[in-house]
Amino acid sequence: MEIALVLCVPLAGALLLALFGHRRWAPEASTLMSFGTLAAAALLTARVIADGPMTALKEQVFVDPFNVFLVALTAFVAFTTALFSRPYMRTEEHHKRLNSARLRLYHSMYQLFTFMMLLTLLSNNVGMLWVAMEGATLSTVLLVSLYRTPASLEAAWKYFILCSVGIAQALFGTILLYFAAEKVLGPGGDALLWTHLHAVRGELEPTVLSLSFVFLLVGYGTKVGLVPLHNWLPDAHAEGPTPISAVLSGLLLNVALYAVVRSKVLVDGALERNFSGGLMMGFGLVSVVVAAFFLSRQKDVKRMFAYSSVEHMGIMTFAFGMGGPVAAFAGLLHMTVHSLTKSAIFFTVGHASQVCGTQEMASIRGLIQQSPAIGWGLALGSLAILGMPPFGVFTSEFMVLTTAMREHPWATPFLLLSLGVAFAAIFGKVQPMIFGETTAQRVAHPPALIPVFVHLAIVLMLGLYIPPYLIDWYRQAAAFIG
Amino acid sequence: MGLSLAGQLVNLLAALLLLLAFAMLAQRRVLTLIKLFAWQGAALAASTLIVAYSTGQPHLYFSAVLTLALKVILIPWLLHRLIDRLSVRWDIETLLNIPTTMLAGIGLAIFAFSLATPISQMASTITRSTLGIALACVLLSFLMMIVRRKAVPQVIGFLSMENGLFFAATSATYGMPLVVELGVALDVLVGTFIFGIFFFHIREQFDSLDIRHMEKLKED
Numbered sequence: 001m002e003i004a005l006v007l008c009v010p011l012a013g014a015l016l017l018a019l020f021g022h023r024r025w026a027p028e029a030s031t032l033m034s035f036g037t038l039a040a041a042a043l044l045t046a047r048v049i050a051d052g053p054m055t056a057l058k059e060q061v062f063v064d065p066f067n068v069f070l071v072a073l074t075a076f077v078a079f080t081t082a083l084f085s086r087p088y089m090r091t092e093e094h095h096k097r098l099n100s101a102r103l104r105l106y107h108s109m110y111q112l113f114t115f116m117m118l119l120t121l122l123s124n125n126v127g128m129l130w131v132a133m134e135g136a137t138l139s140t141v142l143l144v145s146l147y148r149t150p151a152s153l154e155a156a157w158k159y160f161i162l163c164s165v166g167i168a169q170a171l172f173g174t175i176l177l178y179f180a181a182e183k184v185l186g187p188g189g190d191a192l193l194w195t196h197l198h199a200v201r202g203e204l205e206p207t208v209l210s211l212s213f214v215f216l217l218v219g220y221g222t223k224v225g226l227v228p229l230h231n232w233l234p235d236a237h238a239e240g241p242t243p244i245s246a247v248l249s250g251l252l253l254n255v256a257l258y259a260v261v262r263s264k265v266l267v268d269g270a271l272e273r274n275f276s277g278g279l280m281m282g283f284g285l286v287s288v289v290v291a292a293f294f295l296s297r298q299k300d301v302k303r304m305f306a307y308s309s310v311e312h313m314g315i316m317t318f319a320f321g322m323g324g325p326v327a328a329f330a331g332l333l334h335m336t337v338h339s340l341t342k343s344a345i346f347f348t349v350g351h352a353s354q355v356c357g358t359q360e361m362a363s364i365r366g367l368i369q370q371s372p373a374i375g376w377g378l379a380l381g382s383l384a385i386l387g388m389p390p391f392g393v394f395t396s397e398f399m400v401l402t403t404a405m406r407e408h409p410w411a412t413p414f415l416l417l418s419l420g421v422a423f424a425a426i427f428g429k430v431q432p433m434i435f436g437e438t439t440a441q442r443v444a445h446p447p448a449l450i451p452v453f454v455h456l457a458i459v460l461m462l463g464l465y466i467p468p469y470l471i472d473w474y475r476q477a478a479a480f481i482g
Numbered sequence: 483m484g485l486s487l488a489g490q491l492v493n494l495l496a497a498l499l500l501l502l503a504f505a506m507l508a509q510r511r512v513l514t515l516i517k518l519f520a521w522q523g524a525a526l527a528a529s530t531l532i533v534a535y536s537t538g539q540p541h542l543y544f545s546a547v548l549t550l551a552l553k554v555i556l557i558p559w560l561l562h563r564l565i566d567r568l569s570v571r572w573d574i575e576t577l578l579n580i581p582t583t584m585l586a587g588i589g590l591a592i593f594a595f596s597l598a599t600p601i602s603q604m605a606s607t608i609t610r611s612t613l614g615i616a617l618a619c620v621l622l623s624f625l626m627m628i629v630r631r632k633a634v635p636q637v638i639g640f641l642s643m644e645n646g647l648f649f650a651a652t653s654a655t656y657g658m659p660l661v662v663e664l665g666v667a668l669d670v671l672v673g674t675f676i677f678g679i680f681f682f683h684i685r686e687q688f689d690s691l692d693i694r695h696m697e698k699l700k701e702d
Contacts, residue, residue: 060661127662134669141676150687157633157680164640164673165627171647171666172620176601179654183604187539189659208601 002044003056003063006071006118009036010078013111021104027086030107034075034082037114041075044068049469055124059193062124065476070121070258073336077250077343078114080451084347085110085243087445091354092241094444102146106241112139113247117255127192129259130167130174133223136252137163144240155235162232163223170219170259176212177266180205194262201269213267213276216260217283223256225310226317227287234298237306238359242350245302249309250343254335257313261320265481268323280321285414287314292418296425301349301361304429305342308385311422312338318415319400320481322407328478330399333466337392337459338385344455345381348374351447356439361429366438375434377452382430384459386423392462488536492653495529496612499649500591503622506642507587508580512634516561519638523553526645530652541660542652548667549648557641557674564678565634568685577629587622594618602654612653619646633684637677644670 013033017026045068048054053064063071089106092098098106116136123129137160145156178192184200185191197204218229225233237245260280267276291311298304312334319331351374352367353359368375384391397419404411466474502522509515527549534542578586598614623643627636644666651658658666 125659125662127658128665131662131665131669134666134673138669138672138676142679145680145683148683148687153680153683153687157684160676160680161627161636161640165624165643168620168640168643168647172617172650175647175651175654175658178651178658179601182655187656189661192659192662205604208604211597211601 001056002040002047003061003122005040006037006044006075007061007115007122009033009040010111010115010118013037014108014115017104017111018108021107022100026103026107027082027089030110031079031082031086033111034079034114037118038075038079041072045072055195059190059195060125060128061122062195063122064480065473066261066480067121067258069332069336069470069473069477070254071118073339074114074117074121074251074255077339077455078117078247080454081243081246081250081343081347082110084246084350084448084451085241087448088242088350088354090445091443095354097147106143106146109139109143110243110247113143117251120255121258124194125189125192126174126177126194126197126262129194129262130171133170133220133256133259134164134167136255137167137223140236140240140244140248140252143244144236146241146244147239149239152239155232155239159232159236162229166219166222166229168219169215169222173212173215173217173219173263176208176215177263180208180212180270194266197266198269201266204266204270206270206272209267209270210275213263214279216263217276217279220256220259220263221283221317224253224260224313224317225287226283226313227290227310230287230291230310233310234303234306237309238300238303242302242346242353245306246343246346246350249306249346250339253309253313254339257316257320257335260317261481264320274323277321277323280317281408281411282321284314284316284318284321285411287311288318288418289314289414292422292425295422296428298429299361300359301353301364301429301433302346302359304361304426305345305349305385308422308426309338309342311418312342312385315397315400315415318411319396319403322400322403324403324407325475325478326399327403327407328481329474330396330403332474332477333392333462334396334400337396337462340455340459341381341384341391341393344377344452344459345385347449347452347455348377348381351443351449352378352433354443354447355441357441361433363439364433366434366436368434369438371447373449373452374447377449377456378430379434380456381452382426384456386426387419390460390463391456392459395463488532491532492529492612495525495532496615496649496653498525499529499645500615500618500622503619503642503646504584504587506638507583507622507626510580512565512632513562515635515638516558516565519561519642520554520558522642522645523549523558526649527554529649530657533652533656537656539656541663542657544660545648545652545657545663548663552667552671553641553645556671560674560678561634561638564681568681577631583625583629587625590621590625591618594621613650616646616650616653619643619649622646633677633681637674641670641674 048068055062119132141160145152181191184203222229264276291307294307319327356364387393387397506518530546594617595614602613623639627639
């Protein structure tokens, strides 16, 4: 019941806004629908806390400790992003970068994108998970090219082609998985249900599953943005409207990683040795190192933070690859705090580039003079994402590092070096943007900065104190996937 | 007897599918490329139909009809219309010359077969020997997307990759569950529409569908 509600609200929102998205009140309606989704997700969460895991709709959808917290996170960030985008998109319209027809497309597709991500998370059918993931790509392609500039078209084309090809590999992996499952569970729809697969994972054919995992990792890994499959990510983040950059970075990458981890659990059950973990650690580590070194070469502020997302997704992939309760706990925590921090950063960066009229970091100066809230938001957000205590990112990175030192000491120098390089790059570039003489102009619609500070406050809280029910949750989920 | 005849027919169609994949790789003209793509869809639909008939899996009939409607009729028709509207009938430029591409294709096909052999030995379906061909089709379409410069051939490469995947699904497992196949088909259809919208946007901006214009976003 609650599951259906979580899915129906954004879908209804997409239909409603497809019809009325060009009206003056569309941003408010969009925010309202996102709030409805959040409320439904809260109900679902309460229900899961009370009753434990459950399935619904003939077992096609399910909730367990692992996906319920991602559902809550997705609904929450989708709501705050809708809040942020209300004045942001109005200002863009005021600057004549968008017209009302494109805004209708934007609002409608935003809701559809939320729906697709929630469907990916809740789907118990591995095939439907694939379909919803591809749906999430399709619903954002036209949003990346919303400004219709040459650069944004190029970015969207790249995003579309690379992610479609990538996800086609994941479909092949899913077919192989079904091939192995069919032998044990018999043909028919049940053989692709994750809960059934999980129950018989020890009996699945190991060779087929390991090949299947390679395809699934490459496929969904393209969407996670793992190096060397990350080419679409910086372009799509830099050229699309900022609210889309925020949800791509904060939510879509998480959802794709969720799909990888779900596959990993099955493969680990079937295989004796830690085949999938090794692959994930390799991809994760390469992503961290390469992204960290690319950071210092960026000139566009959104591109730089997009590379920072690649780096953090690498850390999470590495953590899940190591496995074990501590590393998996750290991975889940890092998913949460990265999503909150990175979307907060994109909110401030979006407003900063609006008041300065450019995304070039060299031309953005003195934010703290023009608007102390934007300046402080960016400063605190950057410190948080760089892993400064007492923010939550520090906690999770610390746990990843200590686990790596104990279990895979060879990886620690690479991680530490990359974190250092990333710190130098981002800190060195953000600091002059915040202080100094300002060139900024006032904008027509006052920015919505409450979401930024709400996100950062939660990240700060998670660094100092994690509420016991949240710890329980992470522990259960970590035990489950570790 | 019936089964073995069906098996032989499926093998024949599988060979045809692979041949068409190579033909597409070697083709220089866009209109012929679309025709070849439609034929590939037809071969896929026919083989699905045969598997459906010989194994009595009702949902495979549905899948065959879906393939026929979508990949033989609707999508080629859409692509034709698109090309008429955009009045582009150019010859295709490739990054590699055709003989080199073909050699690379042969290498990929051998790789695909060696990868698929251990798995197809485990399959119990009548069509198991075709898994290698399906994988080869996927990889050949991949190659086609890499070596082509124009947007339309890249899209056809993507769609033909989807053909290879569907063939893998029918040959290895008698098809995915219906709900999944419907979902995949819907995604492909929506994807094609978005491609179409894209073509117009790209042409509006660049006055050409050559994706060489779209290599500005590089690392500096």
